[in-house]
Amino acid sequence: MSAVPLPSEMKAAVLVGDAPELEIQHIPVPRPRAGEALVKIRSCGVCHTDLHVIKGEVGFPRPAVLGHEISGSVVALGAPADRPGGLAVGDDVVGAFIMPCTTCASCLRGRDDLCENFFAQNRLHGTLYDGESRLSTADGSFLAMYSMGGLAEFAVVPLSGLAGLQPGIEPVTAAVLGCAAFTAYGAVHRAGRVRSGESVAVVAVGGVGSGVVQLARAAGADPVIAVDIDEDKLAAARLMGATHVVNSRTTDARAAIQEICGGVDVAFEALGHPATFSQAVGLLGDGGRMVAIGIAAGQAKAEIEITPLVRRGYTVTGSFGARTREDLPAVVEAAAHGGFDAAGLVTRRFPLDDANEAYQALARGEITGRAVVVMD
Structure with missing residues (x-):
């Protein structure tokens, strides 16, 4: 019709x-x-x-x-x-x-x-x-x-x-x-289960990562830390609700986040690159949850250090939409x-x-x- x-x-x-x-x-x-x-x-x-x-x-x-x-x-x-x-x-x-x-x-x-x-x-x-x-x-x-x-x-x-x-x-x-908002919503509310007052880091703040920043902030997360290597994207993430920004090209992101909150409750990786995948896991505090969102090229693989994963009780999960x-x-x-x-x-x-x-x-x-x- x-x-x-x-x-x-x-x-x-x-x-x-x-x-x-x-x-x-x-x-x-x-x-x-x-x-x-x-x-x-x-x-x-x-x-x-x-x-x-x-x-x-x-x-x-x-x-x-x-x-x-x-x-x-x-x-x-x-x-x-x-x-x-x-x-x-x-x-x-x-x-x-x-x-x-x-x-x-x-x-x-x-x-x-x-x-x-x-x-x-x-x-x-x-x-x-x-x-x-x-x-x-x-x-x-x-x-x-x-x-x-x-x-x-x-x-x-x-x-x-x-x-x-x-x-x-x-x-x-x-x-x-x-997609940008829809994928971010699934990551924040389904896979990440972000609760008010929890600390969040978002690694790679392009379209989807910026969406995660917004929805995590709307869910009451604090602090919300944007991590990227592009100053323009970090400035935009701050406008979208990030409380802190870290340029990982010029700054040790793990050290910066340790100083801010001692490690985050939830880290999101929104690029699908092996280096940023591993980086996101390294930003977690005890019992933290890493949510992988980014689609990788080909059959890319990322390394995760096993002992901290076990001893610190990390969770790593994927989220597709x-x-x-x-x-x-x-x-x-x-x-x-x-x-x-x-x-x-x-x-x-x-x-x-x-x-x-x-x-x-x-x-x-x-x-x-x-x-x-x-x-x-």
């Missing part, structure tokens, strides 16, 4: 061949099937995980449309009438990168973040849960979807991966709620009531025609916070 006639084609940024670059193509506008919505994309976040795919550091089928955190409006719905969340044509929405199938064993126990079909179908093959992509090239051949394939003017999204956008949230920057059906509405709620500043996190905007340049800028380390690709 569509409220208005839909165009037959759209622009999309497509990853083709072996080159680490995106090119703008005109491809058919996809159509939603049962339990899906067609979203007219307003903006799509520029995430480091996409960059890993572009550079070939994370395997994914090509050609493909990347982009996995979006804001936009519903312009068509597939059958049947059962629509989770009561979404209707015309609703403004945000989409999370984890689009749960709702039927696998993990989804049935509420662990959307472990959805078996999401990883087996979408992340391995670039399809939705019937084994088919909703995208195709101009000649009708297969085009993979990374999540919903948000670097395009339209995207098909399972209804389970969408949440309505509340009034008062700036709609373009709201795209970052679907959050539980979409419960947590995406909670993220939107936090943004609506001041717990997450999406507009403050977004520092650059690129038109769709410049999507490739957006990721090249990210690769050069030029993006503080988050950038978004804007469709109009």
